[in-house]
Amino acid sequence: MVSSFSDDMRQVKAVAKNExxxxxxxxxxxxxxxxIALVLFMITVLPYVLGDGLGDNPIAIAGTYIGFxxxxxLLASVFFSATSLVSEFEERTAxxxxxxxxxxxxxxLGKFLAAFVIVFMFILIYYVAAVVVSLVLAGTVxxxxxxxxxxxxxxxxxxVGVSFMISAISKxxxxxxxxxxxxxxxxxxIASGVLQMSDLPDWWILSATDIFHVIDPLKSSEPLRSAVxxxxxxxxxxxxxxxxxxxxxx
Amino acid sequence: MFALSDPIEFxxxxxxxxxxTAVDGLNLKIAKNSFTGLxxxxxxxxxxxLKILTNLxxxxxxxxxxxxxxxxxxxxxxxxxxxxxxxxxxxxxxxTPVETFRYIGEIYGMSSESIRSETTEILQRVxxxxxxxxxxxxxxxxxxxxxxxxxxxxxxxxxxxxxxxxSGLDPRGMAExxxxxxxxxxxxxxxxxxxxxxxxxxxxxxxxxxMINRGKLLLHxxxxxxxxxSDTRVIVIKPVGDPNDGxxxxxxxxxKVVSAERSGGEILVRFKGERSDVxxxxxxxxxxxxxIYSMSESSNALxxxxxxxxxxxx
Numbered sequence: 370m371v372s373s374f375s376d377d378m379r380q381v382k383a384v385a386k387n388e389x390x391x392x393x394x395x396x397x398x399x400x401x402x403x404x405i406a407l408v409l410f411m412i413t414v415l416p417y418v419l420g421d422g423l424g425d426n427p428i429a430i431a432g433t434y435i436g437f438x439x440x441x442x443l444l445a446s447v448f449f450s451a452t453s454l455v456s457e458f459e460e461r462t463a464x465x466x467x468x469x470x471x472x473x474x475x476x477x478l479g480k481f482l483a484a485f486v487i488v489f490m491f492i493l494i495y496y497v498a499a500v501v502v503s504l505v506l507a508g509t510v511x512x513x514x515x516x517x518x519x520x521x522x523x524x525x526x527x528x529v530g531v532s533f534m535i536s537a538i539s540k541x542x543x544x545x546x547x548x549x550x551x552x553x554x555x556x557x558x559i560a561s562g563v564l565q566m567s568d569l570p571d572w573w574i575l576s577a578t579d580i581f582h583v584i585d586p587l588k589s590s591e592p593l594r595s596a597v598x599x600x601x602x603x604x605x606x607x608x609x610x611x612x613x614x615x616x617x618x619x
Numbered sequence: 620m621f622a623l624s625d626p627i628e629f630x631x632x633x634x635x636x637x638x639x640t641a642v643d644g645l646n647l648k649i650a651k652n653s654f655t656g657l658x659x660x661x662x663x664x665x666x667x668x669l670k671i672l673t674n675l676x677x678x679x680x681x682x683x684x685x686x687x688x689x690x691x692x693x694x695x696x697x698x699x700x701x702x703x704x705x706x707x708x709x710x711x712x713x714x715t716p717v718e719t720f721r722y723i724g725e726i727y728g729m730s731s732e733s734i735r736s737e738t739t740e741i742l743q744r745v746x747x748x749x750x751x752x753x754x755x756x757x758x759x760x761x762x763x764x765x766x767x768x769x770x771x772x773x774x775x776x777x778x779x780x781x782x783x784x785x786s787g788l789d790p791r792g793m794a795e796x797x798x799x800x801x802x803x804x805x806x807x808x809x810x811x812x813x814x815x816x817x818x819x820x821x822x823x824x825x826x827x828x829x830m831i832n833r834g835k836l837l838l839h840x841x842x843x844x845x846x847x848x849s850d851t852r853v854i855v856i857k858p859v860g861d862p863n864d865g866x867x868x869x870x871x872x873x874x875k876v877v878s879a880e881r882s883g884g885e886i887l888v889r890f891k892g893e894r895s896d897v898x899x900x901x902x903x904x905x906x907x908x909x910x911i912y913s914m915s916e917s918s919n920a921l922x923x924x925x926x927x928x929x930x931x932x933x
């Protein structure tokens with residue numbers, strides 16, 4: 370039993386390693402790094418070129434940077450998660466991988482871990498930049514940044530789960546990418562809006578709002594509840610995605 | 620696990636796509652160390668059966684076993700000693716053959732040293748050693764097919780499953796692939812199941828035949844028995860120059876020859892006998908005064924049997 374588990378984990382590691390190698394050798398990684406560099410440049414430099422700069426309020430500085438985190442998580446999920454499962458079918462590499470002595474769960478987990486790590490690394494770069502700029506300009510960092518980073522981590526987990534679920538039911542990577550964007554920006558927003566209009570609770574709808582709100586003490590936030598919701602979304606969508614992936618025929 | 624002696628077994632296998640039945644209660648056992656050709660027309664259920672056998676498609680009902688393990692219940696154990704070439708697979712375009720072998724070797728749990736030594740040996744065997752460090756994304760279909768066959772040999776499998784391995788290749792690619800397959804056939808510890816609809820390929824490579832149509836097994840036997848069933852073998856003799864009457868007489872003057880007739884620049888001989896009798900006949904022809912540059916058994920007998928069975932099953 371133990372040796373079987375360790376053997377599964379060894380295979381998970383092999384799949385994750387190959388996925389990360391795919392990201393590194395592909396153009397997506399360079400494009401995304403370029404995008405992050407561009408946004409950081411615009412946020413950091415343009416205020417000084419066009420106005421009075423970023424100021425010295427650590428909450429305002431952190432808010433400026435972290436305000437884009439949800440968009441980056443969404444884009445990174447689209448880039449690195451949405452095509453992860455469907456590409457094995459679309460590019461016919463399933464004929465190589467699925468016919469080998471490896472469980473579908475190990476393939477799923479390996480790909481999930483790789484996508485999670487890559488998206489997390491990008492967001493980490495972003496948070497590090499925010500902290501460094503805040504330290505340089507304000508000499509301190511807003512107290513809610515760590516909580517915000519923790520929530521961002523859980524948000525990445527839930528978004529990778531959503532992306533994998535959609536990837537498992539899609540026939541093409543491009544369709545999966547579009548569906549993830551539509552689901553997050555449109556379906557979830559509409560669902561939340563409709564629930565609010567109907568005076569029904571919408572706290573259970575996946576949202577990144579508290580990632581920003583926890584930085585500012587003047588804004589109300591419920592980080593614990595948000596964390597639970599994010600974890601629930603991550604677990605449920607991952608589980609659904611895995612079942613769909615396992616059942617999917619070539 | 621089932622205590623089965625046959626390395627490959629299909630048990631009451633059924634696969635339905637809506638109202639269409641692709642595989643209809645297939646029962647088939649593949650004997651150990653045999654090279655079995657799975658024959659059938661397009662849509663007969665060959666690829667579907669092999670895709671189920673290799674964990675790519677779920678059956679509607681029934682079971683498939685590899686080395687006694689249920690492919691869908693004990694996937695890892697079932698596929699552990701199995702090499703596969705299903706259709707023309709695409710490889711990870713960003714990897715080289717060496718990196719691909721390393722990745723799959725890691726999946727198998729092989730040591731780095733084993734992966735390295737086997738990769739070198741296999742790439743030589745499939746004549747791809749010069750391309751070992753080139754990105755697979757640039758490879759032609761024939762090259763990818765050779766890499767695929769090579770990959771199926773990694774980790775010393777006891778079973779190899781091939782789904783139309785020469786399909787879509789140009790004549791040179793087909794010839795190269797068949798040469799490698801003949802080389803594999805010489806390994807007496809391997810059980811090979813190969814689907815094809817090329818009669819000459821099957822008669823050239825396989826020692827057993829399973830014919831299916833409409834997802835049902837029509838026949839499963841030694842190729843000699845199958846060909847023997849159709850009474851006569853057809854032998855094609857190609858002499859240097861046009862065959863004359865004297866040569867026809869010499870070719871016919873053998874007790875197992877039923878008839879011999881000219882066909883263009885060749886002589887078609889209808890022959891009753893086993894493979895060993897054919898070998899003796901070839902020796903006899905070599906001792907005649909006529910210059911013959913080619914003599915081989917035609918796959919027509921197998922084709923006749925195949926067509927008659929397919930016709931009966933409609």
